[in-house]
Amino acid sequence: MIKTDIIIIGSGPVGLFAVFEAGLMQLKCHLIDAIPQAGGQLTEIYPKKPIYDIPGYPSVLAGELIDNLMEQAAPFKPGFTLGERAETIEKQADGSFIVTTREGTQHHAPVVMIAGGLGSFEPRKPKIDNLTDFERKGVEYMVKEPEHFLGKKIFISGGGDSALDWAIYFAEHNNSNVGLVHRSESFRAHKDSVEKVHQLQKAGKIEFYTHAEVVGLQGQDQLSSIEIKQKDQENRIVDVDVWLPLFGLSPKLGPIANWGLEIEKNAIKVDNTLDYQTNIPGIFAIGDVNTYPGKLKLILCGFHEATLAVQTAYKIIYPDKRFTLKYTTVQGVKGFD
Numbered sequence: 001m002i003k004t005d006i007i008i009i010g011s012g013p014v015g016l017f018a019v020f021e022a023g024l025m026q027l028k029c030h031l032i033d034a035i036p037q038a039g040g041q042l043t044e045i046y047p048k049k050p051i052y053d054i055p056g057y058p059s060v061l062a063g064e065l066i067d068n069l070m071e072q073a074a075p076f077k078p079g080f081t082l083g084e085r086a087e088t089i090e091k092q093a094d095g096s097f098i099v100t101t102r103e104g105t106q107h108h109a110p111v112v113m114i115a116g117g118l119g120s121f122e123p124r125k126p127k128i129d130n131l132t133d134f135e136r137k138g139v140e141y142m143v144k145e146p147e148h149f150l151g152k153k154i155f156i157s158g159g160g161d162s163a164l165d166w167a168i169y170f171a172e173h174n175n176s177n178v179g180l181v182h183r184s185e186s187f188r189a190h191k192d193s194v195e196k197v198h199q200l201q202k203a204g205k206i207e208f209y210t211h212a213e214v215v216g217l218q219g220q221d222q223l224s225s226i227e228i229k230q231k232d233q234e235n236r237i238v239d240v241d242v243w244l245p246l247f248g249l250s251p252k253l254g255p256i257a258n259w260g261l262e263i264e265k266n267a268i269k270v271d272n273t274l275d276y277q278t279n280i281p282g283i284f285a286i287g288d289v290n291t292y293p294g295k296l297k298l299i300l301c302g303f304h305e306a307t308l309a310v311q312t313a314y315k316i317i318y319p320d321k322r323f324t325l326k327y328t329t330v331q332g333v334k335g336f337d
């Protein structure tokens with residue numbers, strides 16, 4: 001059981017800034033995110049786009065902003081459970097909460113902050129009848145720990161950055177060659193990655209199947225082969241250990257919608273007159289995931305919401321103490337040892 005002061009569900013910009021604001025009050029945080037890296041929409045959708053409305057930054061790349069937020073949160077040593085979706089939340093007799101992920105990791109804290117944005121990013125799945133039989137038994141939608149795949153025969157489907165980046169990674173790090181299956185000949189990935197994939201194909205490290213798709217999966221308990229349909233060719237069966245269909249991720253509010261929280265327009269209703277608390281005391285919702293009159297889904301609004309929410313979180317965690325707000329210019333940033 002992971003124990004902390006505040007469980008933050010969602011490690012987008014707003015969840016990360018909440019760590020900093022909580023840290024200034026000497027509160028410890030642990031973040032849970034369904035995707036294997038921090039950053040939410042900024043790293044998942046637009047890491048290379050410049051953002052122009054972050055105060056003090058005339059322009060900052062989305063990926064760079066996340067790096068800076070991670071650096072800003074670092075002195076407060078946040079914990080992370082990444083690549084796991086928060087599935088259930090149970091209120092305990094003492095008012096605290098246990099949040100359990102789909103993978104079974106349990107987290108315990110007196111306060112929960114939902115910074116879930118548009119929802120957890122879920123993989124777009126191909127339509128293959130027996131797909132679910134092989135999920136986590138050879139079929140994987142994300143690469144959480146790449147070293148687990150080394151030494152295995154890997155096939156990847158997709159034509160975006162994620163598919164190409166992993167094809168390059170495994171072609172360069174694995175002993176056996178990597179298969180890449182794509183519906184067309186053009187890619188949605190960076191030009192550099194496309195060039196690199198072609199170089200690795202020429203070097204015999206990537207087997208390339210264009211105008212092709214995976215249409216069938218075979219195996220006993222574990223995936224052992226895939227069936228590839230390619231334009232103007234007979235379908236062929238190829239032996240594999242791992243198939244990674246990397247067709248992108250789409251956000252879904254998901255399990256949060258079943259936690260007894262008041263939901264309006266696919267977002268969580270909060271009290272914006274005070275502290276962005278939900279209808280369940282001790283559970284806050286900050287950033288894109290909440291709604292209230294006049295709500296704007298902007299990063300700077302989420303930062304403000306996080307700052308106010310941690311003030312009440314402190315009172316819940318330490319009902320007998322009083323916290324006096326001091327400017328960081330006066331008190332500095334005292335991290336945890």
Ligand SMILES: Cc1cc2nc3c(=O)[nH]c(=O)nc-3n(C[C@H](O)[C@H](O)[C@H](O)COP(=O)(O)OP(=O)(O)OC[C@H]3O[C@@H](n4cnc5c(N)ncnc54)[C@H](O)[C@@H]3O)c2cc1C
Pocket residue numbers: 009010011012013014015032033034035039040041042045046050051052053084085086087115116117118119120121253254255256286287288289297298299300302
């Ligand atoms: C193309 C684009 C451009 C944009 N440009 C700007 C801009 O210029 N300026 C601006 O202010 N805003 C911009 N935005 C909006 C901005 O990205 C959002 O306001 C911001 O990402 C909200 O941050 P967040 O931390 O609330 O949520 P998100 O960034 O959405 O992060 C939420 C995280 O929560 C996780 N999560 C959700 N549910 C669960 C669960 N059950 N278990 C585990 N994890 C979960 C998700 O996986 C995700 O990583 C833009 C958005 C897009 C798409």
